Amino acid sequence: MTTFPVPHGAGPPASHLPSRRRHGPPEECANAERAVRVVRTPRRQPQLHTRRALRSSLSPRCSPRSCAPYALPVTTHLAPDLLDRAAGVLVVQACGDALGVPYEFATPPRADEAAVMRGGGLGPYAPGEWSDDTQMAVCVARVAAQGRGLTTEGPLDDVAAAFEAWLTGGASDVGTQTAAVLRNAAHLPGRPAARLRAASQALHVSTGRTAGNGALMRTGIVGVVALDDRTETARAARAVAELTHTDPLAGESCVLWSEAVRVAITQGMLDVRAGLDLLPPGRRTLWAAWIADAEQDRPTADLGANGFTVTAFQAAWHAIASTKVPDGGAQLERDGSAASSGAVAERAPHTVRALQAAVRIGGDTDTVAAIAGALLGARYGTSDLPAEWLDLVHGWPGLDAEGLGELAHATARRGRSIP
Numbered sequence: 004m005t006t007f008p009v010p011h012g013a014g015p016p017a018s019h020l021p022s023r024r025r026h027g028p029p030e031e032c033a034n035a036e037r038a039v040r041v042v043r044t045p046r047r048q049p050q051l052h053t054r055r056a057l058r059s060s061l062s063p064r065c066s067p068r069s070c071a072p073y074a075l076p077v078t079t080h081l082a083p084d085l086l087d088r089a090a091g092v093l094v095v096q097a098c099g100d101a102l103g104v105p106y107e108f109a110t111p112p113r114a115d116e117a118a119v120m121r122g123g124g125l126g127p128y129a130p131g132e133w134s135d136d137t138q139m140a141v142c143v144a145r146v147a148a149q150g151r152g153l154t155t156e157g158p159l160d161d162v163a164a165a166f167e168a169w170l171t172g173g174a175s176d177v178g179t180q181t182a183a184v185l186r187n188a189a190h191l192p193g194r195p196a197a198r199l200r201a202a203s204q205a206l207h208v209s210t211g212r213t214a215g216n217g218a219l220m221r222t223g224i225v226g227v228v229a230l231d232d233r234t235e236t237a238r239a240a241r242a243v244a245e246l247t248h249t250d251p252l253a254g255e256s257c258v259l260w261s262e263a264v265r266v267a268i269t270q271g272m273l274d275v276r277a278g279l280d281l282l283p284p285g286r287r288t289l290w291a292a293w294i295a296d297a298e299q300d301r302p303t304a305d306l307g308a309n310g311f312t313v314t315a316f317q318a319a320w321h322a323i324a325s326t327k328v329p330d331g332g333a334q335l336e337r338d339g340s341a342a343s344s345g346a347v348a349e350r351a352p353h354t355v356r357a358l359q360a361a362v363r364i365g366g367d368t369d370t371v372a373a374i375a376g377a378l379l380g381a382r383y384g385t386s387d388l389p390a391e392w393l394d395l396v397h398g399w400p401g402l403d404a405e406g407l408g409e410l411a412h413a414t415a416r417r418g419r420s421i422p
């Protein structure tokens with residue numbers, strides 16, 4: 004794909020990267036986050052819920068007290084549609100992840116085919132099972148849901164410790180850079196967040212780059228942490244990214260995507276430029292150019308080299324921005340058949356069409372679709388998702404769509420519950 008000059012070195016040579024699994028991506032960018040399979044632990048089969056039950060669960064009950072007019076700052080009293088968009092961040096991310104799993108670094112669906120949550124991939128995964136992208140997002144969400152923010156050392160220690168526990172106790176696959184940081188950090192002294200940052204910085208010094216897409220893939224939930232505070236959102240996005248990805252490009256991509264998620268939830272807009280002013284002045288023009296480049300009409304194959312955080316950002320945004328929004332918005336007819344077989348329905352919701360487009364790009368399909376899904380969910384919520392997806396989607400640590408929605412609700416409320 005067309006790219007703009009990257010202000011860093013060329014990244015680690017391929018020989019420094021662990022050998023890949025069955026399907027290796029082309030040697031596109033040495034900064035790519037490449038997954039390695041790890042020994043799987045038995046997965047608890049979650050209780051599956053019917054679409055009706057999930058709808059009821061994910062959409063908070065409305066009462067005269069809980070449905071007060073939406074206004075910021077937000078803490079405990081959030082409008083039901085806003086809470087549904089918060090839930091959508093994790094739920095639609097998980098759907099995109101599971102939809103992309105079967106095609107990760109394999110042949111993507113043809114233009115006239117719909118991606119299907121049939122499992123397999125690099126796990127191998129069960130149908131509808133999400134992968135490391137959503138697993139790591141859940142690690143962040145379990146801390147975020149406690150309402151302590153993600154900018155101070157205490158919660159960041161908890162996130163770092165959760166990543167380390169996940170690596171040995173739940174990870175089904177893990178990106179190369181993330182794996183190296185977590186494994187090296189285990190041998191360092193000190194508290195978890197400081198150890199991870201030190202290991203990430205050491206990797207950056209030795210390789211020149213740590214800007215794989217592994218931080219961006221888990222950043223959606225960070226956009227839910229401080230719905231009334233864009234500065235705190237940006238600080239949290241950078242802090243969580245830097246636990247494993249020292250390269251400023253990774254943190255910047257997370258700042259932009261997390262702020263876009265926050266704006267989508269609170270204002271109902273899709274705008275990845277909303278956080279440009281949160282970047283250092285010298286970086287804004289560069290990112291604006293990358294965003295404009297991503298919006299160009301182009302063959303999907305041009306976007307397949309998406310292991311790098313910039314190109315993953317571009318691929319996810321291209322899938323969203325280039326997909327036609329159905330007349331009348333996203334809530335038009337929901338054709339469930341689009342989720343399971345055949346071509347994507349002509350009038351399928353934007354969420355469905357954009358996720359299909361993200362997978363069709365190829366490359367790191369689950370990650371690109373997970374990134375896109377977090378933003379699409381923040382904009383449209385869960386109400387236009389195909390029933391099959393909601394019924395199927397599940398994953399570590401034994402959660403389903405309902406469990407993800409509860410984590411996101413608690414995060415949006417800063418850990419507080421509606422009385």
Ligand SMILES: [Mg+2]
Nearest residue numbers: 134135136369
């Ligand atoms: Mg993955």
